[in-house]
Amino acid sequence: MQFVSRSQWGARPSRYALAYIGSTRGVKIHYEGTPVPASLAKAENHRLCASRVRDIQASHLANRQEDYSDIAYNAMVCPHGYVYEGRGAHRKTGANGNQTLNVGHYSVCAMVGDSGLTEPTEAQLNGLRDAIEWLRKSGGAGSEIKGHRDGYATACPGGPLYAWVTKGAPRPGGSTTPPKPPKYEPFPGVDWFKKNPRSAIVTAMGRRLVAEGCSAYREGPGPQWTSADRESFRKWQRKLGDAPQFCDGWPGRKQWDALKVPKV
Structure with a gap:
């Protein structure tokens, strides 16, 4: 699961103490x-998702x-899962x-709307399943998966998402079990990058x-290592909170492993 904690997305404090709930019958999708x-939904616009959550809060x-x-x-x-x-x-x-109704189910909201982005992405459906399973494991959620409209007069969660809910909320490909962990590229070594690889x-x-x-690209990423790649990686080092001397744009092993580059 690609989890973003409240502190990571910049949540404001709650106005009142949030009511504790031991368990629910399940989860409702919104x-x-x-x-x-x-x-x-574009990959380069994932940077906007945290600010969208802040605006909704x-x-x-x-x-x-x-x-x-x-x-x-x-x-x-978010659309990126x-x-x-x-x-x-x-x-x-x-x-x-x-x-x-609030006591009966948890609520998970997908960043899709009634116009514009109305169809959930595959990554988003996987993310919704991740959220459901997280609430089952960590929050005592039961097996029910319903839409907001189940039990309340509303159009939420919209036609496309509700159709997915009524099918049992499967992961893309038909499974309701988590996908196998992806294989990641091993760290090729800093010297490999300094040879300007393609x-x-x-x-x-x-x-x-x-x-x-962490993009510093004027155009989409390509196979040739450039100064834009180095500056983008420098942004990643800073995002990780590394000390200034380790934010030089040249990948280190721990920084690379944290990025989780899929196997090619």
Whole structure:
């Protein structure tokens, strides 16, 4: 699971203490119900997803009519498959419609809307399954997977997502079990990069840097190692919080392993 904690996405503190909940019957799936730009699903726009979660939290906290304690959802899932911790496990949701419904199920919201981006991506469906399984393991969620409209008069989670829910919320390919862990490229050594390599490994690395919001590319990543690759990796080193002397743009083993470049 590609998990983004509250501290990592920059959550504001809850207005009130969140109500503890020991277990639920399961999870209800939501969508934003407002326009979501189709461009959000592009790999280079993953950098916008954390700010979108922050904006949603801010709008919920500003809603005095509902008087939300926090972002209403237990988790949100972006088009790139990342699971953003909302209220989190063992916290009563504020999204299912009323207090009885909020006690019965956790809520997980996909970043899709009623226009623009309306179809969940494959990565997003995998992320939704990851969120469901996380809430089962860490939050005592039961086996039920339902849509927000099940038990409450709403169009949420929209036609495409609700059709997926009614099929049992399978992972792409039909499975409801987690995919096998991907194989990652082993660290080729810093000297390999200093020889200005041309390799599919460089392209795969660049795509991961873009997905992590560390792009310095004017054009998409390519197979030839360039100064843009080095500057993008420097951004990754800084994101990891490495000391300045280790943020020189040349990959180190620990930094490379943390990036998890898929096997090519």
